[in-house]
Amino acid sequence: MTIPARTHSTVDDQIAKDILFIKGVNKFYETQSGTTHALENINLTIKEGEFVSIIGPSGCGKSTLLKILANLEKPSSGEINWGEKSSKDQIGFVFQDSTLLPWKNVLENSLFPLKVKKMDTRENLERVEYLLKIAGLDSFKKAYPNELSGGMKQRVSIVRSLSFDPKVLLMDEPFGALDAMTRDKMNIELQRIWNETKKTVLFITHSINEAVFLSDRVVVMSPRPGRIDRVFTIDLIRPRTVDVRETIDFVKYVKEIREVLGNDD
Numbered sequence: 001m002t003i004p005a006r007t008h009s010t011v012d013d014q015i016a017k018d019i020l021f022i023k024g025v026n027k028f029y030e031t032q033s034g035t036t037h038a039l040e041n042i043n044l045t046i047k048e049g050e051f052v053s054i055i056g057p058s059g060c061g062k063s064t065l066l067k068i069l070a071n072l073e074k075p076s077s078g079e080i081n082w083g084e085k086s087s088k089d090q091i092g093f094v095f096q097d098s099t100l101l102p103w104k105n106v107l108e109n110s111l112f113p114l115k116v117k118k119m120d121t122r123e124n125l126e127r128v129e130y131l132l133k134i135a136g137l138d139s140f141k142k143a144y145p146n147e148l149s150g151g152m153k154q155r156v157s158i159v160r161s162l163s164f165d166p167k168v169l170l171m172d173e174p175f176g177a178l179d180a181m182t183r184d185k186m187n188i189e190l191q192r193i194w195n196e197t198k199k200t201v202l203f204i205t206h207s208i209n210e211a212v213f214l215s216d217r218v219v220v221m222s223p224r225p226g227r228i229d230r231v232f233t234i235d236l237i238r239p240r241t242v243d244v245r246e247t248i249d250f251v252k253y254v255k256e257i258r259e260v261l262g263n264d265d
C-alpha cells in the first residue's frame with residue numbers, strides 16, 4: 001500500500017491501517033529486592049506510517065515497553081499483536097548510546113545487520129548507499145567511528161537500523177547525549193528520513209519540544225508503574241521547520257504536555 005504524502009501531521013485515519021496493537025500490557029520485574037511493577041495496563045494502537053513519541057518520568061517503563069515490542073522482554077500479562085505477521089520480524093532498534101563497531105568504517109557499520117542476517121542483497125546494499133546519502137554521510141563512508149561527531153555516529157546508527165528496510169523503527173532516546181544544536185539538526189534529519197522512507201516510528205524522549213516537533217501523537221506516561229496518562233494528537237503542518245516552535249499552536253502543545261507531566265521535562 002502506498003502511504004500518502006505527509007503534507008499534514010496526522011496519518012490519514014481513513015487510509016492508513018493499524019499496524020500494532022498493544023493490549024492490556026503489564027510488566028513486573030522480579031528482583032532480589034522485590035517486585036517492580038514497571039508497566040500497568042498499557043493499551044495503544046499504532047497506525048502504519050505514524051510517528052509516535054513516548055514521554056514520561058525516568059523509570060516509568062518506556063524502555064521496558066520498547067523492549068517488549070522488540071521481543072527482548074516478555075509482558076507479564078496482556079498481548080502485543082501485529083497487523084501483519086511479518087511486521088514483528090521487521091523491527092529496527094536504535095539504542096540510546098550508539099554502539100558502532102570501532103574497527104569498522106561507516107559503510108561497514110551500516111551494512112553490519114545485513115551481513116549478520118545474511119540479507120546483503122543488491123537491493124539492500126543499494127538502500128544503504130541511498131540512506132547514507134540522505135543522512136549526509138556520503139563522503140564519510142570510509143571514516144571510522146572515532147573520526148565522527150556524536151551526531152554523525154547517531155546518523156550511522158539510524159542508517160544501520162534501517163539497512164534491512166524494517167517496517168517499524170523503535171528509538172530509545174537516540175539524541176539524549178547530543179548538544180542542543182546537533183539535536184535540532186538531528187530532528188530535522190530524522191523527519192526527512194522518516195518522510196522519505198515512510199516508516200512507522202516509536203520514539204522515546206525526555207524532551208517535550210522534541211516530541212511535539214517530530215510526532216503525529218505524543219503518549220504521556222505516568223510515574224511507575226507506568227500508565228498512559230494522555231495521548232496528544234499533534235496537528236501541525238509538515239514538513240516542520242525549527243520555526244514551528246515559535247508558533248502559538250506548538251507552544252500550546254508543549255504547555256499542555258508539561259502540565260500533564262507536572263513540569264517534568
Ligand SMILES: Nc1ncnc2c1ncn2[C@@H]1O[C@H](COP(=O)(O)OP(=O)(O)OP(=O)(O)O)[C@@H](O)[C@H]1O
Pocket residue numbers: 029030031036038056057058059060061062063064065224
Ligand atoms: N531487567 C530489569 N530487571 C529488573 N528491573 C528492571 C529491569 N529493567 C527495568 N527495570 C525496572 O523497571 C522500571 C522501568 O524501567 P525502564 O528502564 O523501562 O524505565 P524508563 O522509563 O526507560 O526510564 P529512563 O527514562 O530512566 O530511561 C524501573 O524501576 C527499573 O528499575
Ligand SMILES: [Mg+2]
Pocket residue numbers: 062063064172
Ligand atoms: Mg529508558
